[in-house]
Amino acid sequence: MSSSSAAAVDCADVDVSAGEDFYTGGPVNCTQCHGTYNGMVFPGPVRPIDPNDLTETTHAELAQYLDAKMAGGFNMGACADAACSNRAVEMAKYINKYSNDTNWCNTDTGMSSSSAPTGDGEFVDLYAINAGGKAITLQDGTEFTADFYSNAGNTGALTDLFNIEGVAQQDLDLYRTERWGEFTYDFPVKDGTYDVKLYVMEGWFGPQNAGNRVFDVTAEGQNIATDVDPLVKTGHDKPFVIEAQNIQVTDGKLSLDFTASVDAASIRAIVVRGLEGNKAPYEADTGTVGTAAVPDDCSGDSQVTANDFVLFDGSQVGAVAGKTLGLHGNWVLQEVWDANAKLETENAASGKAIAYSNAGIFTGFKFVAPSDMTGTASAFKFSGADIYIDYETNNAPGNLPTFGFRVNYEGEANPNGSGAASTAKWMVDSNNQEPYSANSKGCSLIQLKAPLNWNWDAPGHMGNKLIWEMKNGWSNSDKIRIRRIVFKDFEYKM
Numbered sequence: 001m002s003s004s005s006a007a008a009v010d011c012a013d014v015d016v017s018a019g020e021d022f023y024t025g026g027p028v029n030c031t032q033c034h035g036t037y038n039g040m041v042f043p044g045p046v047r048p049i050d051p052n053d054l055t056e057t058t059h060a061e062l063a064q065y066l067d068a069k070m071a072g073g074f075n076m077g078a079c080a081d082a083a084c085s086n087r088a089v090e091m092a093k094y095i096n097k098y099s100n101d102t103n104w105c106n107t108d109t110g111m112s113s114s115s116a117p118t119g120d121g122e123f124v125d126l127y128a129i130n131a132g133g134k135a136i137t138l139q140d141g142t143e144f145t146a147d148f149y150s151n152a153g154n155t156g157a158l159t160d161l162f163n164i165e166g167v168a169q170q171d172l173d174l175y176r177t178e179r180w181g182e183f184t185y186d187f188p189v190k191d192g193t194y195d196v197k198l199y200v201m202e203g204w205f206g207p208q209n210a211g212n213r214v215f216d217v218t219a220e221g222q223n224i225a226t227d228v229d230p231l232v233k234t235g236h237d238k239p240f241v242i243e244a245q246n247i248q249v250t251d252g253k254l255s256l257d258f259t260a261s262v263d264a265a266s267i268r269a270i271v272v273r274g275l276e277g278n279k280a281p282y283e284a285d286t287g288t289v290g291t292a293a294v295p296d297d298c299s300g301d302s303q304v305t306a307n308d309f310v311l312f313d314g315s316q317v318g319a320v321a322g323k324t325l326g327l328h329g330n331w332v333l334q335e336v337w338d339a340n341a342k343l344e345t346e347n348a349a350s351g352k353a354i355a356y357s358n359a360g361i362f363t364g365f366k367f368v369a370p371s372d373m374t375g376t377a378s379a380f381k382f383s384g385a386d387i388y389i390d391y392e393t394n395n396a397p398g399n400l401p402t403f404g405f406r407v408n409y410e411g412e413a414n415p416n417g418s419g420a421a422s423t424a425k426w427m428v429d430s431n432n433q434e435p436y437s438a439n440s441k442g443c444s445l446i447q448l449k450a451p452l453n454w455n456w457d458a459p460g461h462m463g464n465k466l467i468w469e470m471k472n473g474w475s476n477s478d479k480i481r482i483r484r485i486v487f488k489d490f491e492y493k494m
Contacts, residue, residue: 011096011105019094021141022087030091037098051099063092087140123195126279127187127272131199132156133177139168144269148370150330153183153258153265158203164237175201175239180266187254187272188280194247194254199269201239202230215265218257219247227261239268252280295388295483297349300445302386302486309382309490311367314351314483325354330370338363340476348483349443356470357392357479364403364469369492379462379493383450385427388483390443401474402435407451407463425451435471443483462493 023030035043042049054062066088096104130136130144132155137143147155157177164175196219205212210231217225224244234240247254254272258265294302295314304310311327325333325343333343333354341359345352356365369378391400405427426434427448438444456462470480 011102014093014097014105016090016094016097018141019087019090019092022091023094042095049095051095051097052101054095054099062095063088066091122276123273124276125271126189126194126274127270129185129270130174130177131179131267131269133173136171136173138174139170144174147177147179149185149187150179151184151186153179153181155179156204161203161237164201164239167239174199175203175237175268178203178266178268180264182259182265184258185256185270187256188252189249189254189272189274190278190280191250191252192248192274192278194249194272194274194278195243195245196224196247196254196256196273197271198225198242198244198256198267199239199271200228200230200233200242200266201268202234202236202266204266205231205236207231207236212263213260213266214262215258215260217242217265218259219244220249220255221257222247228265230266294445295348295350295443298388298390298443298445298483299440300388300447302388302445302447302484304486305488307489307491309487311485311487312354312482314348314353327367332368334366334368341365346481348481350483353390353481353483355479355481356468358476359470360476361470361472361474364467367466367468369464379464381450381456381462381491381493382487383489385448385488386484386486387446387448388443388485389438389446390481390483391438391441392479392481393441394477395473397440399473400437400439400441401478401480402437402471403474403480404435404467404469404471405448406467406469407454408465408467409461409463425454427451437473443481 024036030042033044033047034049041051093105125142127149128142128144129147129149131150132147135144135146155177158175161172161176163169164172167175198217202213210229213231214227214229215225216223216227224247225242228242230240256270258267294300309329311329311331313328325345327333338359341363342355342357343365344355346355347353369380385405387405393401395401407425407427427450428434429436429446429448432449432452436446436448438446450456454461470478
């Protein structure tokens, strides 16, 4: 939640909504002791506050007084470190707004603020993500989106976290989930200067296990946190925030790298702050394209351009686990209908192949896009797909098993339903036909086009997953291998 600068020229224009939210809610809820402003004072019941008769006579003094009280004076664990300073500045704005002093906001608090201006404008939250978790809204109104923009690492969740001293029950989900391991976050931004907040908490190792987790964090290649041991810093189940300011970005993305010297790095949430309007469009991770789009033993020529997304290129992108295979760009491939089906990777003449077998006719698997910032599969569009396949089958060339590739609308309620579902669209071959097959059992190229008469840009009409379905001529003794998949002219909707 943003507010206007503490150094605004006209104090009447200062936005005090953040301070009001902190005052009336949050972990302290000041109204319990000081009441709600009645047009003259905050009347109590414990102690009235008169904005025109404060012991702390300046805006700076009031902010510093509140900072000290929230950190310890109230004995409530309302906040810690920079979080107290941020809330104190905002609450001081809210109280001073009702004073007769028309110049209060030009008094520099000398403290950090969630809306501190930098450069030619005001810093706001550009990204706030709940690492490893879903979208949530904190009690103070701060909105965190679902985990996104990560590369590598694992996600985990605590099932026995029921209380954290000083943290509202509504906010616990921010600390229940994490991303751990060695991983990177790449936030799309315009070139400029940014601040970062990293929310950390040790919830796995017990209080006596200091030294069992030690990690470093770099931003744009520069160290911003070294030898972080959460148990040494605060203890078990005790969150803290690491802040870094003035991070310079010159390549269109703010990259945070997490590496560990002991066990694994761990992060609960991340906030990136910068000038409003400095978020940049998300671009697909094209994975490892390599030097050629054609596997060595395959026929057919497919040219990969800068606008294409290489979903699978023959490399072992992720392990097969529970019939789920990780692909480039955090996509996953999952078996859908047949519990007996085999979905696995095999060595091929050039790299790996995705193999599907031991499954009945009209079965298949789905390709699922990574979750977007709301926690649902990202919406996307493309002009077509270049796919290399080969077969193991008793069918003769010219009569090989066919398959269909269909795209599902974003938000489709039943993506695993019948291929005739009204919200599913079949891709077509060069003859505008579906289903399709190769002409030989050996590896060859099939070029597909986006579904006919589909207006991608109509509301709700972008895709969010694809279904591969085996059709005519297929039997459970057949095997199909996917050697490479390239989405043409691919882009996400963000």
